[in-house]
Amino acid sequence: xxxxxxxxxxxxxxxxxxxxxxxxxxxxxxxxxxxxxxxxxxxxxxxxxxxxxxxxxxxxxxxxxxxxxxxxxxxxxxxxxxxxxxxxxxxxxxxxxxxxxxxxxxxxxxxxxxxxxxxxxxxxxxxxxxxxxxxxxxxxxxxxxxxxxxxxxxxxxx
Amino acid sequence: xxxxxxxxxxxxxxxxxxxxxxxxxxxxxxxxxxxxxxxxxxxxxxxxxxxxxxxxxxxxxxxxxxxxxxxxxxxxxxxxxxxxxxxxxxxxxxxxxxxxxxxxxxxxx
Numbered sequence: 001x002x003x004x005x006x007x008x009x010x011x012x013x014x015x016x017x018x019x020x021x022x023x024x025x026x027x028x029x030x031x032x033x034x035x036x037x038x039x040x041x042x043x044x045x046x047x048x049x050x051x052x053x054x055x056x057x058x059x060x061x062x063x064x065x066x067x068x069x070x071x072x073x074x075x076x077x078x079x080x081x082x083x084x085x086x087x088x089x090x091x092x093x094x095x096x097x098x099x100x101x102x103x104x105x106x107x108x109x110x111x112x113x114x115x116x117x118x119x120x121x122x123x124x125x126x127x128x129x130x131x132x133x134x135x136x137x138x139x140x141x142x143x144x145x146x147x148x149x150x151x152x153x154x155x156x157x158x
Numbered sequence: 159x160x161x162x163x164x165x166x167x168x169x170x171x172x173x174x175x176x177x178x179x180x181x182x183x184x185x186x187x188x189x190x191x192x193x194x195x196x197x198x199x200x201x202x203x204x205x206x207x208x209x210x211x212x213x214x215x216x217x218x219x220x221x222x223x224x225x226x227x228x229x230x231x232x233x234x235x236x237x238x239x240x241x242x243x244x245x246x247x248x249x250x251x252x253x254x255x256x257x258x259x260x261x262x263x264x265x266x267x
Contacts (some may be wrong), residue, residue: 003188006188007187007188010185010188011185015182016187018182018183019182022177022180029180034182035188037189040186040188040189041189043188043192044188044189048212096163099172099173099176100173101168103173114166114170115170118163118166118167118169118170119170119173119174146163146166149166149169150165150166153165153166153169
């Protein structure tokens with residue numbers, strides 16, 4: 001793929017990519033910017049190549065996820081994407097319900113699957129490609145995550 | 159997703175709405191690769207030029223010029239009939255005109 005076309009696609013998905021990078025970095029916007037820059041560099045260097053086996057967005061999200069994992073591991077702040085719920089950056093203006101904190105109470109895998117499905121509108125097949133999980137495992141995380149989040153919402157009376 | 163997930167859809171729609179209050183940074187563009195572009199062309203060019211130079215030298219068989227070309231040394235041999243000791247008599251007059259050192263004393267008296 002030519003660089004011009006690649007740049008156009010990246011620009012078109014930039015806002016979504018930034019939000020996904022933020023979610024992978026637990027809403028730390030500074031980390032998200034770093035991760036996104038590193039992901040773009042990987043793409044520019046040809047270390048990550050789009051082979052059109054999936055949609056561009058699916059591929060880009062997978063690159064961002066792997067980059068975030070490496071970045072967070074290097075900083076020795078986290079182990080993969082595991083993180084305690086209380087460490088999630090709070091929403092600005094936290095006088096109302098903190099949706100991020102509520103979601104962060106779920107196990108990381110369930111968070112990611114639900115975010116990709118409901119927030120980013122991905123199919124389960126696409127989620128399996130991004131998270132490098134078997135489709136059956138994704139279905140399990142999806143079902144359990146939904147049930148757990150529903151319980152939390154009811155408890156918090158959102 | 160199915161229709162019974164409306165509560166979750168509402169939850170994530172609200173989350174997305176709040177996230178959208180954070181403006182993403184401007185798209186930085188695809189980062190340039192400063193070194194790769196330069197070396198991509200320079201290295202093969204340098205290699206090709208070296209090979210061409212070596213092949214040219216090898217095919218013409220020209221030896222590298224040296225400084226000895228600028229200096230001419232002429233060696234000439236002469237055959238003579240003279241005896242090897244003749245050189246000692248090159249100035250025979252000095253022998254014939256020999257005068258004793260005390261000769262002047264005799265003349266003055």
